Amino acid sequence: MTISAKALLLKGGWTLDDSEFKKTDVLIDPDGIVIALEDEVDLSRFNLQSTQVEIFNVQNLLIAPPFVDMHCHLRAIGLISETFNSGIRAAVKGGFGHLVAMPNTEPAMDDVKIVDLARQMIGQSTNLGVEVEISSAITLGRRGEVVVDFEALIADNVKYFTDDGSGVIDDTLMLKAIELLENTGCILAQHLQGVTVGELGVMNLGDTSTKLGLPGIDKNAEVTMLKRDIDLIANRSVRYHAMHISVSESVEIIKHAKEAGVNITCEVTPHHLLLDETELLTLDPNFKVNPPLRTKTDVRSLREALSEGIIDVIATDHAPHRSAQKELPIEVAPFGMLGLQSAFSAAFTSLISDRRVETIADCKSELQTIVKAMSLNPRKILGIKGGILKINEKANLIVIDPLKRTIQTENDIESQSINSPYLNRPLYGSIEHVFLNGNQIVTEKKLTK
Amino acid sequence: MRHNFIDIEDFSAHELSELAVRAEFLKNTDLSSPIFMENKNKILALIFLENSTRTRISFEIAAKKLGLTVIGFDSEKSSLEKGESIKDTVLTLKALGVNAIVLRASSASSINQVAKWIQIPVINAGNAMRSHPTQAIGDFITIREAIKDRKFVDAGIASPDEFSKLKIGIVGDIIHSRVARSLGELFEKFGASTYLIGPRELLPRYDIGFPVKMITDDFGDCIQDLDIIIALRIQLERLREPFLVNPINYRDRYGITKSLMADAKPTALVMHPGPQVRDLEIDSDIVDSDCSLILKQVENSIYARMAVLSTALNIDIEGVMRK
Numbered sequence: 001m002t003i004s005a006k007a008l009l010l011k012g013g014w015t016l017d018d019s020e021f022k023k024t025d026v027l028i029d030p031d032g033i034v035i036a037l038e039d040e041v042d043l044s045r046f047n048l049q050s051t052q053v054e055i056f057n058v059q060n061l062l063i064a065p066p067f068v069d070m071h072c073h074l075r076a077i078g079l080i081s082e083t084f085n086s087g088i089r090a091a092v093k094g095g096f097g098h099l100v101a102m103p104n105t106e107p108a109m110d111d112v113k114i115v116d117l118a119r120q121m122i123g124q125s126t127n128l129g130v131e132v133e134i135s136s137a138i139t140l141g142r143r144g145e146v147v148v149d150f151e152a153l154i155a156d157n158v159k160y161f162t163d164d165g166s167g168v169i170d171d172t173l174m175l176k177a178i179e180l181l182e183n184t185g186c187i188l189a190q191h192l193q194g195v196t197v198g199e200l201g202v203m204n205l206g207d208t209s210t211k212l213g214l215p216g217i218d219k220n221a222e223v224t225m226l227k228r229d230i231d232l233i234a235n236r237s238v239r240y241h242a243m244h245i246s247v248s249e250s251v252e253i254i255k256h257a258k259e260a261g262v263n264i265t266c267e268v269t270p271h272h273l274l275l276d277e278t279e280l281l282t283l284d285p286n287f288k289v290n291p292p293l294r295t296k297t298d299v300r301s302l303r304e305a306l307s308e309g310i311i312d313v314i315a316t317d318h319a320p321h322r323s324a325q326k327e328l329p330i331e332v333a334p335f336g337m338l339g340l341q342s343a344f345s346a347a348f349t350s351l352i353s354d355r356r357v358e359t360i361a362d363c364k365s366e367l368q369t370i371v372k373a374m375s376l377n378p379r380k381i382l383g384i385k386g387g388i389l390k391i392n393e394k395a396n397l398i399v400i401d402p403l404k405r406t407i408q409t410e411n412d413i414e415s416q417s418i419n420s421p422y423l424n425r426p427l428y429g430s431i432e433h434v435f436l437n438g439n440q441i442v443t444e445k446k447l448t449k
Numbered sequence: 450m451r452h453n454f455i456d457i458e459d460f461s462a463h464e465l466s467e468l469a470v471r472a473e474f475l476k477n478t479d480l481s482s483p484i485f486m487e488n489k490n491k492i493l494a495l496i497f498l499e500n501s502t503r504t505r506i507s508f509e510i511a512a513k514k515l516g517l518t519v520i521g522f523d524s525e526k527s528s529l530e531k532g533e534s535i536k537d538t539v540l541t542l543k544a545l546g547v548n549a550i551v552l553r554a555s556s557a558s559s560i561n562q563v564a565k566w567i568q569i570p571v572i573n574a575g576n577a578m579r580s581h582p583t584q585a586i587g588d589f590i591t592i593r594e595a596i597k598d599r600k601f602v603d604a605g606i607a608s609p610d611e612f613s614k615l616k617i618g619i620v621g622d623i624i625h626s627r628v629a630r631s632l633g634e635l636f637e638k639f640g641a642s643t644y645l646i647g648p649r650e651l652l653p654r655y656d657i658g659f660p661v662k663m664i665t666d667d668f669g670d671c672i673q674d675l676d677i678i679i680a681l682r683i684q685l686e687r688l689r690e691p692f693l694v695n696p697i698n699y700r701d702r703y704g705i706t707k708s709l710m711a712d713a714k715p716t717a718l719v720m721h722p723g724p725q726v727r728d729l730e731i732d733s734d735i736v737d738s739d740c741s742l743i744l745k746q747v748e749n750s751i752y753a754r755m756a757v758l759s760t761a762l763n764i765d766i767e768g769v770m771r772k
Contacts, residue, residue: 211658213578213630214557283558283579327536329556331577 005030006052008440009041010433012059013399014360015389016368021361024063027053028395032438037391060360061432062400064371065387066097068378070267071164071189071243071315072340074099074132077118078106081320081417084125084132089414090318090340091130092441095374095398095431098131098384103142104165110137110148112156128449129436133382135160138177138188144169150180159382162189164243165290167225169194175232182238187381189241192250193291194225202331204277204292212280214330217292219247226250230257230264241381242266244317246291248301255310265381267313268302270346271337271421275299279421285326286419289319290335303350307369313381314373316343320417338420342408344370344400345427352428363402394438404430414447452549452570452761455560456580457634458658465589465638471766472590472749472756480514482769488516491762494547495521496538497574499555503723503747504574504584508551511754515764520547535559536566543567549761552576570761578627583757584722585631587750591742592677594749595718604676604716613640616662616674620646620703621681621730624653628722629681633659644671647703651683668703672712679720680705680730696729705731710740718742 010026015037027036027046035046043053069091075082091099101118103109109118115134122132136153140146142163150161161181167190168174181188193200203209205216226242230253233240242254245266257264271289276296279287287293305311319336326333339346351366360367379387386396405426410418434442441448457465493512497505505521512519539550550567552560553574564571575581593609595601606614617636623629623645636643642662645652649666663671672678683699700706705719719735720742727733736743759766 205655207656207658210624210653210655211630212557213625213627283561285558285562324534327534327562329535329554329562330558331556 006054007035007046007048009043009053009055010058010063010399011041011055012057013061013063015063016364016371021364026063026389026395026397028435028438032394032435034389034391034393034395037389056399056433058399058432060403062360062367062402063389063397064400065375065379065389066396066398066434066436067095067344067374068098068382068384069096069316069318069340069343070100070160070241070313070378070382071269072099072101072318073104073320073336074101075105075320076121077109077114081322081325082415084122084127086414086416087318087320087340088125088128088130088132089447090338092128092434092436093414093431093445093447094316094341094343095400095434096130096340096343097386097396097434097436098133098378098382100133100135100160100382102162102164103135103137104163108137108142109134110140110142112149112152115153115156115158126449128441128447129439131384133160134158135162135189137161138163138168139173142166144173147173147177147180150177150184150186154184154186159185160187160189162191162243164189164191166197167191167193169196169225171228171232174229178232178236178238178240182236185239185383187239187241189243190225190229191243192222192225192229192245194221197290200290202288202292203280204294206277206295208277208280212283214280217290219249219294222247222291223249223253226253230262233264234260234262237263240264244269244272244291244315245302245311246272246294247298251301251305251310255305258310265312265377267315268306268311269317270314270339270343270350271317273299273302273306273314273350274346275421283330285328285330285333286337286421288330288333288335289317289337299350303353306373307351307365309372312373312377314343314347314370315378316340319419320415321419322417323419326419336419338413338415338417341412341414342420342422342427344374344431345406345429346422347374348402348429349427357403357428360402367400367402395435396437397435398431399433400429401432402429404428406430453564454570454572454582454757454761455564456573457582457585457631457638460638462638465586465635468586468753468756468760469590469593471760472586472752473593474766475755475759476590476749476752478769485514485516488762488764489518491517491548491764492546493517493519493549493551493758493762494542495519495551495574497521497523497553498535498559499553499575501553501575504553504750507747507750508574508583508754511751511758514751515755515759517758517762535563539563539567543569549758572757572761575627578625579630581627581631581722583754584628584750585635586757587753588632588679588720588722588746589635590749590753591720591745594745595742600718601676601716604714606676615641615676616644617641617677617679618644618646618671618675619679619681620668620705622651622683623647623657623681624651625684626681630658632679633657633661644675646671648699668709669712672709673714675713675717677718677720678705678713679722680725681722682725682730700729704729705735707732707734710735720746723747
């Protein structure tokens with residue numbers, strides 16, 4: 001122990017279990033090990049003088065397990081809109097400790113060689129204790145023609161397969177992927193979109209697209225594929241995950257499938273919980289995202305479904321794009337928006353909606369919903385340990401101030417791109433401190449490294 | 450008034466009326482007045498990134514009548530074809546000292562993006578299927594003129610203040626039409642009733658953003674009620690699916706023909722924003738008849754654009770008006 005190393009006390013915060021808030025002081029020793037979890041820690045019991053302890057007042061703040069993002073685009077391979085470094089920094093500021101990186105890089109991550117290259121690059125970046133899990137495409141080059149070598153990739157410890165950015169349109173091919181991934185424990189994640197990107201419109205097909213005269217994306221592009229997939233996976237022991245669902249109909253379909261015992265999980269993005277199609281009235285390409293922002297009715301259904309547990313997971317679909325790309329005309333600008341840094345605030349603001357919130361107790365159920373959807377459930381699905389603070393383990397926790405209003409500016413953004421839909425928009429909630437593997441990575445919203 | 454002119458819906462009825470009055474004044478004034486001679490140090494850039502003959506020429510004449518210096522380029526002549534972004538182009542133009550930009554683009558968003566990037570006035574000369582506001586102002590003036598010419602007295606409309614009593618049908622390819630959207634927004638501001646008539650696949654399936662009195666694929670449902678019939682061009686280039694209605698059927702059901710006009714009010718007038726396809730959307734003998742306002746529309750488009758440009762560039766037309 002160096003002389004300067006001090007123990008650390010998070011004083012006055014709350015932890016949240018299934019039913020109740022619990023007032024909890026967290027005492028962390030200089031090696032980053034949690035040594036006490038009590039409602040009021042008595043330092044003398046640990047033979048500690050107050051000069052040997054750095055105290056963080058976290059009164060009325062929530063202490064939660066780090067978030068897990070099952071869906072982000074860290075680019076890096078063949079693309080300059082993000083690096084593993086910048087993506088990880090954005091993630092950690094957003095309270096994430098574990099990420100699943102999507103395979104739609106250039107070239108796509110579709111074989112062992114490129115997966116290993118990505119892992120090597122991550123190993124060489126300052127990972128700040130964030131675990132980055134590499135996923136693989138379902139089909140070679142994500143072209144929807146031939147399935148990847150699942151066996152080799154599984155042997156290389158890949159557990160997550162998706163053609164994200166495109167759906168697997170061909171029925172026979174999808175069935176083949178299902179058969180090959182049965183009983184492997186791997187996740188088959190579908191980007192629900194029954195048409196090719198070239199055939200896609202610009203935004204949700206509906207009132208706003210009609211007013212603007214912009215080509216619309218029919219909700220059936222999502223719904224029809226979801227119905228087909230549920231038919232294909234019925235009675236099969238494959239772990240199917242529906243990515244970024246965006247419309248009420250998908251919620252209904254998944255609810256019924258779950259009731260019928262189909263092995264299905266699903267996710268929603270923070271932006272589909274907070275924003276609707278009317279954002280496009282500005283014609284700002286930063287609001288162009290796939291699946292598109294939908295109607296206010298869809299937004300309401302998604303919020304309800306999340307609270308009711310029909311939707312398992314909030315995942316960011318963090319999709320950086322350089323300004324030169326997002327400054328193209330909206331018809332040709334790429335789909336996607338940043339999400340990692342603002343995920344909690346956006347999701348929490350959406351769940352709070354217009355409700356008045358003055359104390360942390362006023363938003364207990366919303367916080368519970370979010371901790372489940374951003375940490376506990378993705379851990380379960382991905383098989384990641386953690387999620388419960390325990391004595392004698394390395395500190396893995398985040399401290400959230402749910403009541404603080406924050407306004408993101410371009411300067412706050414850690415990504416290599418600035419295509420955030422939340423710039424200059426006040427949101428509730430901020431991530432104050434982040435501890436990963438016993439190290440304090442974020443202190444008072446700032447990265448320590 | 451704000452200096453950008455992007456969508457009709459951004460403006461109040463009062464502001465739009467002021468523009469019309471200004472245009473009407475310009476139409477009836479002597480343009481050799483010295484005030485127009487002082488404007489040649491104001492430079493207007495006409496950027497046309499989509500084919501246009503009528504609108505481009507109309508803007509150019511309007512600008513020249515105001516005494517502005519006009520520089521113009523279209524995409525094949527500019528560096529946009531070489532991959533220079535619209536952003537770089539407009540920033541360059543601004544740095545070169547251009548005072549205002551008129552933009553026609555095949556994208557809905559370019560005009561809004563340009564307005565964000567540069568702080569000089571930006572005027573929309575048509576953006577994809579979204580808006581064509583100067584066309585709408587020109588048509589507004591044309592209708593006001595027809596009212597003043599006592600064309601609708603028998604229909605109970607004697608002054609432009611009674612604009613709200615008008616029943617106006619827009620016919621044909623509504624879904625792809627920026628003109629229909631801008632006109633609909635303008636008619637909403639003045640309380641006129643808008644009817645949309647056309648084949649089902651060319652009518653909006655969702656709310657188009659302005660109130661619609663009737664939407665029908667059967668002209669018979671409303672022809673007898675309409676004071677004004679505005680035919681639109683079928684925009685074959687925008688049809689994603691093959692056009693389902695065959696041309697003979699189209700003329701039969703939606704073409705402005707003598708037999709259609711036989712069912713209309715005797716006072717009903719016909720308009721078309723051009724370019725019209727004769728004997729499909731509108732028969733030749735109607736185009737050339739007394740009930741057609743088509744050439745007046747073309748003429749008035751110049752004064753509408755003069756009104757918009759002079760407002761954007763702070764040219765003191767009111768000063769001239771007061772003298």
